[in-house]
Amino acid sequence: MSRRHHPLVRLAGTVARLPRYLYLAQALARDPAVSARRKSALALGLGYAVLPFDLLPGIIPVVGQLDDLAALLLGIRQAVRGLPPEDAAAHLRHAGLAPTALEADLRTVGVAGVWLATRTASLAARVVRAPMRLVAAARRH
Numbered sequence: 001m002s003r004r005h006h007p008l009v010r011l012a013g014t015v016a017r018l019p020r021y022l023y024l025a026q027a028l029a030r031d032p033a034v035s036a037r038r039k040s041a042l043a044l045g046l047g048y049a050v051l052p053f054d055l056l057p058g059i060i061p062v063v064g065q066l067d068d069l070a071a072l073l074l075g076i077r078q079a080v081r082g083l084p085p086e087d088a089a090a091h092l093r094h095a096g097l098a099p100t101a102l103e104a105d106l107r108t109v110g111v112a113g114v115w116l117a118t119r120t121a122s123l124a125a126r127v128v129r130a131p132m133r134l135v136a137a138a139r140r141h
Contacts (some may be wrong), residue, residue: 007108007115014069014105017097021076021105025096028079031091038082045075066116070109077102 028034028042048071080088080102089099098104 007112010108011091011112012016014108017105018069020095020097022073024097025072025076025079025090027091027095028076028099031083031087034079034086035082038079041078042075043092045073045078048072048075066109066113070106070113073106073109075105 025046027040029039034042049068080091083091092099092101
């Protein structure tokens with residue numbers, strides 16, 4: 001896997017766009033064309049991201065922030081989907097985001113989450129096997 005395509009490198013790009021997403025969220029919250037239901041989804045995503053109570057605790061580096069980022073992006077996506085396509089495109093453009101950025105960044109968050117879970121499971125398996133290998137080696141000698 002090239003460094004450019006590494007999940008954490010791609011995730012850094014998504015995180016770098018976070019100020020644009022926050023600007024977009026603010027604009028969507030103020031737009032009367034966004035329904036109350038869609039604004040509620042936006043508020044839930046933003047609220048989950050800023051509240052200290054999470055499914056994945058924030059003290060876990062990277063993993064603890066992935067669910068916050070995913071909730072925020074999902075809330076924004078719900079609000080954007082409630083707009084006519086030309087209005088949604090205008091909001092994204094005004095926030096400095098490409099039309100495909102939101103979906104691509106949601107995919108990136110998902111891929112990074114799977115990659116981190118896989119790597120964590122692999123590390124945990126090695127940690128569990130290490131003492132067993134030491135015991136087996138000691139028995140051979």
